Amino acid sequence: MTGSMQPVEIIATAAFGVEASVKWELSRLGYEAKATSPGRLSFNADPAAIVRSNLHLRAADRVLVVAGRFRAKDFDDLFAGVAAIDWRRWAPVGARVTPRVGIVRSPMRSPRSAQSVAKRAIVESLVGKGNTLDETGPEVVVDVSVLGEDVTVSLDSSGAGLHKRGYRQRAQAGQLKETLAAALVMICRWRRDQPLIDPFCGSGTIPIEAALLASNRAPGIGRAFAAEHWPWIGDSVWEQERCRASELVDDSGGAPIIASDINPQAVGLARQCAENAGVAHLVRFDLGDYRELETELANGWVITNPPYGVRVGEEKEANRIQKDLPAVLSRLPSFSHGLLLGGSDFEPIIGKSATRKRKLYNARIQCTLYQFAPSPDDSPAFSASANGHAMDQFRAALTKRARHFRKWPNQHGIHAFRAFDGDVLGLRISIDRLGESLRVEDKGDPGKTYSADKLNILREISGIASEVMGISPESVQRVHRSASSQRASDQIELVERGVYYEVRPAEMSGAGLELSLRELRAWVARRAKDARVLDLCARPGHASECTAAVASNMTAYCPDDLAQAxxxxxxxxxxAANTEVGVGDAVDVIDQIDDERFDLIVCVLGSDEASRVTPAFADLLQSCAEVLSPGGTALLAVPAGIAFDEGSMGEIGFPVKELTKSLTPDDFKNAMPWCIWACRGSLD
Ligand SMILES: C[S@@+](CC[C@H](N)C(=O)[O-])C[C@H]1O[C@@H](n2cnc3c(N)ncnc32)[C@H](O)[C@@H]1O
Known part of the structure; x- marks a missing residue:
């Protein structure tokens, strides 16, 4: 043991493809390193560099200290070379010495034999042939690297690999090694003044490593290293270097780092890991499908590794994700993109050449890091010109409608109306003006996911609607009915003919004011004045509120608890304190009425309830008419498109009138969404 501060030769090891990043990191620490063999960067420095490298290097695997180099053709040469090293200088007294051997292109083929030869040589050098080494102290791993005839013997100063920062306690499927995540961020040359988004964050490794880098936090500051037991370095050096590393932390002035994932458990784990790493305050965590990715930020980076689909059953989804990526990324034209993907055939999918490519290994899977520079005029998959004609047509149609509806709402005291209803590029678009908000909805079939291409079209439609209707983009809500679009929405209060409604313009299941029932509401409100009213299928924003506002008393049955609330x-x-509200099925309720009589019965069936009743609508209306008081009226509305025998309406024993046309509001005349009948009572 020398205790001296003589320079030593240090090797930082790194995974294939990340050597240049480690070299750059070393140069920032003040060390000029050169690559001696693949994955190994060597430099000479005083022992404090061992400490500094271990604490600060982000992309390196380990820090080794060279004890000797020699040439060996066979195990005898190996024994002699290892035994010639001054092991008393390197190994602490009582150390448990464990050789770790790597052999490439050598006549010595067996790493196990090489390992026992090396061990024997070290023991003989320390205590002489035939003696036993006292190995009660800490372990010292001796790295014996054989490349052809060149042997390098080093001590592993790191202990556990440097990827073990200590912030990740639980594993998450597909997670990156921390060192590789840090390398990705450095290879992309991301800077802390640029926003960074990882939309497939998993356990958050990329955003956490980016935040550690941005805030100049030494990744190894919270963990232990093998060399902390080496007396020739000394405790004070570790203390000083740890202290210095803490002083270098700088949380100021970084751009946002955003991490999101579709899996809530992954997001929870990522947040926990960020807290462990002390960077939770620097990263924003969101839950969401990457297909919905959008941002107001500019000139940043998306650095991410989407699912590779290496596990059975996941390949299809991984392929779908890759196909959708270009359309999503085209929404961020000022961003650069760093995508770590399995294999090497992504360029044909994205339809353009990467600005840079780097072959890397994640665990044992060969991957490619594709880097794409910003492409403001060149959105790869979603080409504005391809959709240009359809969008022009849409703009013209909406402008015409907007002109038509410029005065009409004010003249009728209307603040909510349908501004557009029609097909645009395969989407079934409706645009509703709700006070100062717009709801732009694709009413196409609900599915599990909503493709990024469709979302891009919906975005473009919303942009045009915002311009034409003079509504600020923040007040335009895009809605589609895919499982992926469950999001909380703000609520507003709307008034229609003096009655107030709580409305959520972004709610997937409906905004809360059914615009197509506007005339029906006016009709029932006229008849409800001072009347006893029964609402058999009461939903918010249908007919109950305006009826309750004028009725003498009302009983309303909702189809479910949410509607009731x-x-x-x-x-x-x-x-309106005159209304009794409960939950019940329309048919059951009407069948159970005995002596009670009503002046007005309203029954507006939603699709679910209507499909339970169909085709017996005439029976339902007849049952309603039977419990009307003299002069009373029953009204039944059914969504258009539910099949039933219209002739049966003429066969019931009461005067029936179809009101579909007269109660369809002007803004829905093209669609006619309801079939509506009214019936007078038996004693009338
Ligand atoms: C390869 S892993 C990312 C691992 C991450 N870099 C880490 O170190 O933990 C891919 C992640 O994509 C997420 N994912 C899959 N489909 C998604 C989607 N449609 N939108 C957002 N995330 C998705 C998975 O939940 C998974 O966490």
Missing amino acids: RLRRNLKINQ
Whole structure:
């Protein structure tokens, strides 16, 4: 043991493809390293460099200290070379010495034999032939690297690999090694003044490593190293270097780092890991499908590794994700992109050449890091010109409608109306103006996911609608009915003919005010004045609120608890205390009425309820008419498109009138979404 501060030769090892990043890191620490063999960067420095490298290197695997180099053709040469090293200088007294051997292109083929030869040589050198080494102390791993005839013997100063920062306690499928994540960020040359987004964050490794880099936090500051037991370095050096590393932390002035994932468990784990790493305050975590990715930020980086699909059953989804990537990334034209993907055939999918490519290994899987420079005029998959004609047509149609509806709403005291209903590029678009908000909805079939291409079209439609209708983009809500688009939405209060409604413009299941029932509401409100009213299928924003506002008393049955809760809130804001609200099935309720009589019965069936009743609508209306008081009226509305025998309406024993046309509002005349009948009572 020398205790001296003489320079030593240090080797930083690195995975294939990340050597240049480690070399750059070393140069920032003040060390000029050169690559001696693949994955090994060597430099000479005083022992404090061992400490500094271990604490600060982000992409390196280990830090080794060279004890000797020699040439060996066979095991005898190996024994002699290892035994000639001054092991008393390197190994602490009592150390448990464990050789670790790597052999490439050598006549010595067996690493196990090489390992026992090396061990024997070290023991003989320390205690002489035939003696036993006292190995009660800490372990010292001796790295014996054989490349052809060149042998390098080093001590592993790191202990556990440098990827073990200590912030990750639980594993998450597909997670990156921390060192590789840090390398990705450095290979992309991301800077802390640029926003960074990882939309497939998993356990958050990329954003966490980016945040550690941005804030100049030494990744190894919280963990232990093998060399902390080496007396020739000394405790004070570790203390000083740790202290210095803490002083270098700088949380100021970084751009946002955003991590999201579709899996709530992954997001939870990522947040926990960020907290462990002390960078939770530097990263924003979101739950969401990457297909919905959008940002107001500019000139940043998306650095991410989407699912590779190496596990059975996941390949299809991984392929779908890759196909959708170009359309998503085209929404961020000022961003650069660093995508770590399995294999090497992504360029044909994205339809353009990467600015740079780097072959890397994640665990044992060969991957490619594709880098794409910003492409403001060149969105790879979603070409504005391809959709240009359809969008022009849409703009013209909407402008015409907007002109038509410029005065009409004000003249009728209407603040909510349908501005557009039609097909645009395969989407079934409706645009509703709800006060100062717009709801732009694709009413196409609900599916598991909504493709990024479709979302891009919906975005473009929303942009045009915002311009034409003069509504600020923040007040335009895009809605589609895929499972992926469950999001919380703000609520507003809307008034229609003096009645208030709680409305959520972005709610997937409906905004809460059914615009197509506007005339029906006016009709029932006229008949409800001072009347006893029964609403058989009460939903918020259908007919109950305006009826309750004028009725002498009302009983309303909602189809479910959610409808009941929301209807109660609407009744409360309208101070309608005359209504009894419950949950019940329309047919059951009407069948159970005995002596009671009503002046007005309203039954507006939603699609679910209507499909349960069909085709017996005439029977339902007849049952309603039978419990009307003299002069009373029953009204039945059914969504258009539910099949039933229209002739049966003429066969019921009461005067029936179809009101579909007269109660369809002007803004829905093209669609006619409801079939509506009214019936007079038996004693009339
Ligand atoms: C290869 S892993 C990312 C691992 C991550 N870099 C880490 O170190 O933990 C891919 C991630 O993509 C997520 N994912 C899959 N489909 C997604 C989607 N449609 N939108 C967002 N994330 C998705 C998975 O939940 C998984 O966490």
